[in-house]
Every structure is written in structure tokens, then in C-alpha cells.
Amino acid sequence: MRPLTLGGLVLVCAACAPNARPGAPAPLTVAPIRSELARHQQVEHALNRLAYGARPGDVERVSAMGVERWIAAQLAPERIDDRAADSLLAYFRALEMPTSGLTALFRELRMARRDTSRAGDAAEMRDSRRTLQQSLGAVATAKLTRAVASERQLYEQMVDFWENHFSVFSGKGQTRLYIPAYDRDVIRPHAMGKFRDLLGAVAKSPAMLFYLDNAQSTADSGRSTLGARANGGRNGLRPALRPGVVNRRRPRGLNENYARELMELHTLGVDGGYGQKDVVEVARALTGWSIDPLKGEFAFRPALHDADGKIVLGQRLPENRGIEDGEQVLDLLARHPSTARHITQKLVVRFVSDSAPPALVERCAGVFGTSDGDIRATLHCVITSPEFFSTAAYRSKVKTPFELVASALRAANATPDQTPRSAQIVARLGQPIFGRQTPDGWPDRGEEWMTAGAMVNRVNFALALASGRLPGVSVGVVDPAIGARLSTPEFQRR
Numbered sequence: 001m002r003p004l005t006l007g008g009l010v011l012v013c014a015a016c017a018p019n020a021r022p023g024a025p026a027p028l029t030v031a032p033i034r035s036e037l038a039r040h041q042q043v044e045h046a047l048n049r050l051a052y053g054a055r056p057g058d059v060e061r062v063s064a065m066g067v068e069r070w071i072a073a074q075l076a077p078e079r080i081d082d083r084a085a086d087s088l089l090a091y092f093r094a095l096e097m098p099t100s101g102l103t104a105l106f107r108e109l110r111m112a113r114r115d116t117s118r119a120g121d122a123a124e125m126r127d128s129r130r131t132l133q134q135s136l137g138a139v140a141t142a143k144l145t146r147a148v149a150s151e152r153q154l155y156e157q158m159v160d161f162w163e164n165h166f167s168v169f170s171g172k173g174q175t176r177l178y179i180p181a182y183d184r185d186v187i188r189p190h191a192m193g194k195f196r197d198l199l200g201a202v203a204k205s206p207a208m209l210f211y212l213d214n215a216q217s218t219a220d221s222g223r224s225t226l227g228a229r230a231n232g233g234r235n236g237l238r239p240a241l242r243p244g245v246v247n248r249r250r251p252r253g254l255n256e257n258y259a260r261e262l263m264e265l266h267t268l269g270v271d272g273g274y275g276q277k278d279v280v281e282v283a284r285a286l287t288g289w290s291i292d293p294l295k296g297e298f299a300f301r302p303a304l305h306d307a308d309g310k311i312v313l314g315q316r317l318p319e320n321r322g323i324e325d326g327e328q329v330l331d332l333l334a335r336h337p338s339t340a341r342h343i344t345q346k347l348v349v350r351f352v353s354d355s356a357p358p359a360l361v362e363r364c365a366g367v368f369g370t371s372d373g374d375i376r377a378t379l380h381c382v383i384t385s386p387e388f389f390s391t392a393a394y395r396s397k398v399k400t401p402f403e404l405v406a407s408a409l410r411a412a413n414a415t416p417d418q419t420p421r422s423a424q425i426v427a428r429l430g431q432p433i434f435g436r437q438t439p440d441g442w443p444d445r446g447e448e449w450m451t452a453g454a455m456v457n458r459v460n461f462a463l464a465l466a467s468g469r470l471p472g473v474s475v476g477v478v479d480p481a482i483g484a485r486l487s488t489p490e491f492q493r494r
Helices: 006-016 039-050 058-065 067-074 083-089 099-114 116-149 153-165 175-190 195-203 206-211 226-230 257-266 276-285 323-334 337-351 358-370 375-383 401-411 421-428 452-466 480-486
Strands: 289-292 297-300 310-312 315-317
Touching: 039 058, 039 067, 039 153, 058 067, 067 153, 083 116, 099 116, 099 175, 116 153, 116 175, 116 401, 116 421, 153 175, 153 337, 153 375, 175 195, 175 206, 195 206, 195 257, 195 323, 206 289, 206 297, 257 276, 257 323, 276 310, 276 323, 310 323, 315 323, 337 358, 337 375, 358 375, 401 421, 401 452, 401 480, 452 480
Parallel strands: none
Antiparallel strands: 289 297, 310 315
């Protein structure tokens, strides 16, 4: 059997993908699958792992197309016509609201609470509050809508993977103002690109800068900064104040939170070869990486940056620099061998098995390294491997609440809900979207989700869906066989 190539597939599908971008990535070759699974099992496995389950007719369509061709198409989401999902998303106008607009509303509300003379503006304040609430709710609802309705299923899986890997908690202060842009402008454009580009976008995202406190991080008192040197050598943490202005706010100093999670969670991994001294040095390199409070955008503040020399992972960062310090740190971390292993292992756990076969991790980490962190090439290595299509991997993963709800809605051929109610079901099952308080993200191993109470809630959800009693969800007549399968232990796995 001759290997199928994405290039050939693009010729076949060009007419059905009018919105494909001219700059779409170069084709990847997808060879015939080597698998212990029967052909129908390969199709089912691919739909359960690389998509959010099968809709009625999907198994037949993928079988006719060939699972190799389907995988090849999913690896090039830019070439997939997704207008049907786009039309559903047009309802969520709040998704496009700029962060500057959200921060302006937030400031208005905060000022109104302080200014008792504005009590008559209660209706206006309610509208502003509602807009802020709807903006965050729209992100969660649209995320579930895409998982259910999008033809770009693997892409949506990867967006979810990265939003969990670079997890932020919407419940922490102003973080919620930055969530729409975090999803729209940071994660989605880079989900299948180069890891370094994604890492840089996250590092400059107000959502991450606020959540992990780097926006507050400044050079420790006594250290010279670029801003201080520009002001004639003064050793301050901010530009000189205007005459007659008293500085009553004490400098916050160095904050290590983001630097630590950047290495432990986002890149090298807990055993990645760094120490506490590296954490401090990375935190120093990232001083001044902050947020413009009016625009709600990244801003580098030279006056807050520690411009002394630094040593990170044995590499010297020269003194008298600014934002270049942070950029060099991101370069070092993105291209470190430990990062290749850490990211690849997480991909293998997500798509193959909780045990992450070491040989597969090493093989695909090599692809990550030689491709300069190409996410798509690394993913291709993982999901076309014999380990992925093995009997050991088949139905071995437990669905998270988000995966369960999305796959059940797809199986029942339900119309995605345009209200927050379906997203709230995900939260009630234990996984609120952007609701993980700790920065480690939601667990991706089965034992975390298989408690007795969780199973009762899952079965109740499935029964309500199958009987058409789920608020906000529109389903036709559910095939009795599908309805019965939704509440089985088998359906809890993917």
C-alpha cells in the first residue's frame, strides 16, 4: 500500500476548504498505520482520541475516507472548511470584545463602588457587570460549542491541551478580564505551530502575567535597573516622581511565582535540571514584564527591570539589557532537551496512555528537538505511532468531564447550547472551564476522575441527555442503542 500524503489529500479537499489559508503548513506524510487493532477499531480509536467522539455517521465517513487520510486532514486544520461551526460562534459577540473595553468596564465598576454620588447609575452598572460576566461565560460556552460542532476536532483537542498546560484561574482577581484574549489571541493561533512562539505569547499574556503575579515583579530594592540608570544612576524601582508627589506605595520586589511555574510546569519539568538559583535568576530576567492597565496588553517597563548580569542554566545573560533578558530565557527553555521530553510526555499521556511508553516519549522528543519545537510534527509522531494504535492504548483513557459532555452531545447529535448551561454541567461534574485554582492544570490520568460520587453524577447526566431532559440542550430522538450506551462504563473511556 502506497503511503498517503497530505499533499494529495489537499488536492482532493481543496474545493471543500475555501477558507484555507495560503500560508498553511507544508504537508506531512502519513504512512499506512501499523496496528494490532482491527480496521474498525482503528477508526473508533482515532475518533475517540483525536476528536471528541463520533457523531452519527462519523465512523462510516472515516472508514470510507481511510483513517490515514482523516488524520492527515486533521493535522492541517487550516485547510478544513469549518463554516458550520463558525456560524454557531457568531452568536457569541462577547468573544470579540477587546480587552481594553473589558478593563474600561472594570474600572468604571470599581470607581462606582467608591463614588456614592453615582448611586443613580445602578442600571448602567448592572449592564457593565452583565457584560463582564457574559464575556467569560461566552469563552466557556464557545469552547464547548467548538468541541461539539467543529470539523477541526484535533485542533480543538490541542487548544484544550495547551489551555490546560498553560493553565490560568479565572477566579483570581482581574484574570477574568484577560481570558477572552488568552483563548482568542494567545492559545488558538499557536496551538499547532512552534512551541517557542506559543511560549512567548503566553509569557506576554496579561492572563498569565496577572495570574502568576509577574506583572508585580520588580528588581529587588538596591539593585540597579535600566530605568534608574536612565535617571542619572539613581537606584530606584520606578522613574523619578514629579516634584511634590509623595510615593506612598512601597515597591513589591521580586516575585518568583511565574519563573518557578515556567520551568516546573511549562517547560523543563520538575526533574528538568534546574535549581532554586535558576528560579531566582529567571525571575530577575523577567522583571518589568508587566501589563498596560488601560489597554490590558503586555507592557515592558524598563524602570522595573533588573539590568544586572544573570546566569540561567549555566548561560550568562549580559548586564545592561532589558526585555532581551526574558527573550533569551524563553529561547533557552524552549530549546532545552528537558523541555522536549516534558512536553512530549504530556502529549503521550493525553493521546496514548497514562503510563506514557518511554520509547515513544524519547522518539517523539527527538522530533520535537530536531524540528525546533514544531508542535504539529511532534503530534504527528505521537498519533501515528504503533503505540497509539496498540491494544494496550485502546479504550484505556478515562474521559475528563469536559470530554464526557462533549462526546455525549456529539453521540446524541445534539445542537450545541448557546447558553452557559452546558458549560455549567461540565463544572458540576468537577471541571469548571478556566476554573482550576492551581497552575498545574486539570489531571489527565484516569484515577483522578473515577470516584464513586463522580460516576453517579456522570450516569445521571447521561440519563438526562438520553431522555431529552437536559436544560438548554436540543436533541432529536436519540437512538435507543446510543442512549443506553451513554451511561455505560465503556462510554466513560476513550
